[in-house]
Amino acid sequence: MTIESFLLKSEGEWKSMRSGHSLAFQQFEEVISQIKITILKLTNSKVSALLSSIPLQTGIPTTPFRMAWNAESDWEPDDPNQVSSGECILIPIKQSESNGLLIRSVGYAESEQAISKYKLLNDDTFTLSTEYGQSVAEERIWFISPNVRCRSSVLKTISGNGILQTSFSSEVRKLDLNG
Amino acid sequence: MTIESFLLKSEGEWKSMRSGHSLAFQQFEEVISQIKITILKLTNSKVSALLSSIPLQTGIPTTPFRMAWNAESDWEPDDPNQVSSGECILIPIKQSESNGLLIRSVGYAESEQAISKYKLLNDDTFTLSTEYGQSVAEERIWFISPNVRCRSSVLKTISGNGILQTSFSSEVRKLDLNG
Numbered sequence: 292m293t294i295e296s297f298l299l300k301s302e303g304e305w306k307s308m309r310s311g312h313s314l315a316f317q318q319f320e321e322v323i324s325q326i327k328i329t330i331l332k333l334t335n336s337k338v339s340a341l342l343s344s345i346p347l348q349t350g351i352p353t354t355p356f357r358m359a360w361n362a363e364s365d366w367e368p369d370d371p372n373q374v375s376s377g378e379c380i381l382i383p384i385k386q387s388e389s390n391g392l393l394i395r396s397v398g399y400a401e402s403e404q405a406i407s408k409y410k411l412l413n414d415d416t417f418t419l420s421t422e423y424g425q426s427v428a429e430e431r432i433w434f435i436s437p438n439v440r441c442r443s444s445v446l447k448t449i450s451g452n453g454i455l456q457t458s459f460s461s462e463v464r465k466l467d468l469n470g
Numbered sequence: 471m472t473i474e475s476f477l478l479k480s481e482g483e484w485k486s487m488r489s490g491h492s493l494a495f496q497q498f499e500e501v502i503s504q505i506k507i508t509i510l511k512l513t514n515s516k517v518s519a520l521l522s523s524i525p526l527q528t529g530i531p532t533t534p535f536r537m538a539w540n541a542e543s544d545w546e547p548d549d550p551n552q553v554s555s556g557e558c559i560l561i562p563i564k565q566s567e568s569n570g571l572l573i574r575s576v577g578y579a580e581s582e583q584a585i586s587k588y589k590l591l592n593d594d595t596f597t598l599s600t601e602y603g604q605s606v607a608e609e610r611i612w613f614i615s616p617n618v619r620c621r622s623s624v625l626k627t628i629s630g631n632g633i634l635q636t637s638f639s640s641e642v643r644k645l646d647l648n649g
Binding site: 308310312323435445447461 | 485487489491498500502592593608614615617618620622624626631633636638640642
């Protein structure tokens with residue numbers, strides 16, 4: 292598995308079930324969302340703009356993509372059907388066959404640019420580590436069939452072993468039955 | 471990481487938050503449970519009885535343990551506080567440093583003996599694959615800190631790519647504050 296083949300397998304529309312676990316309070320969060328992943332060209336103007344907005348990095352940009360999402364969360368008790376949506380541009384910068392950086396125009400946990408480190412494990416799991424201020428998010432994404440991906444994440448304090456929250460998503464490809 | 475050190479790290483009492491995803495119906499299940507893992511001796515009479523009840527396997531029995539659990543599920547709408555509990559004996563049979571079998575006196579998905587295959591990946595993830603009739607359960611367990619484990623599972627059809635359900639647990643060690 293290469294970063295390119297992993298992303299080509301990921302392209303398309305997905306329906307995601309996500310469970311969040313707040314460990315200190317033992318609270319569950321449930322979110323159903325739509326995710327759309329589209330591979331972009333390196334010549335795309337938003338891709339060039341993002342690349343030129345960050346300090347120069349060692350490595351080769353490859354397979355940029357757009358991720359758009361649309362979520363319904365149960366988190367806000369006053370507004371159970373609150374919908375949040377957004378999109379961002381992501382650009383892998385390959386530093387070896389299995390390692391590199393992932394530049395993201397907007398982060399998940401905070402609304403700012405992020406530079407993550409990625410690694411492809413030898414069982415084809417894609418891992419991502421991102422620092423946000425005083426915390427670190429560690430994600431794992433793996434395919435359990437061509438049309439089902441799993442994603443787990445852990446948010447921990449940067450200094451040590453404090454685990455703030457975990458989450459898990461099951462993502463099922465939306466098949467185009469008219470295709 | 472060896473199977474022995476993985477199990478020694480796992481010994482103790484854990485509080486588990488588990489989310490189940492039923493993919494076809496997009497239903498969430500939430501369960502909070504207590505789990506207690508106790509390492510047993512190979513000379514324990516229940517261990518010997520379990521070993522002699524199965525066909526002879528290639529490999530070396532090591533680090534048998536008891537797992538007891540006590541769960542509260544939200545699954546039954548009529549009885550939201552339904553409690554289910556149980557315990558089983560498990561015996562790893564080591565076939566190489568990273569591979570082997572796990573004999574279990576009672577399975578999770580069905581109430582019968584099970585023989586699983588385990589593997590320790592090079593990032594210290596413990597994986598388990600168990601066949602139950604027409605389905606296969608694949609589990610992954612990994613430590614994200616000395617006192618927090620994550621566990622993901624996938625139940626799929628034995629014949630191919632049909633994914634029946636997924637689940638994810640965050641397990642936090644219950645510390646003995648009296649010391």
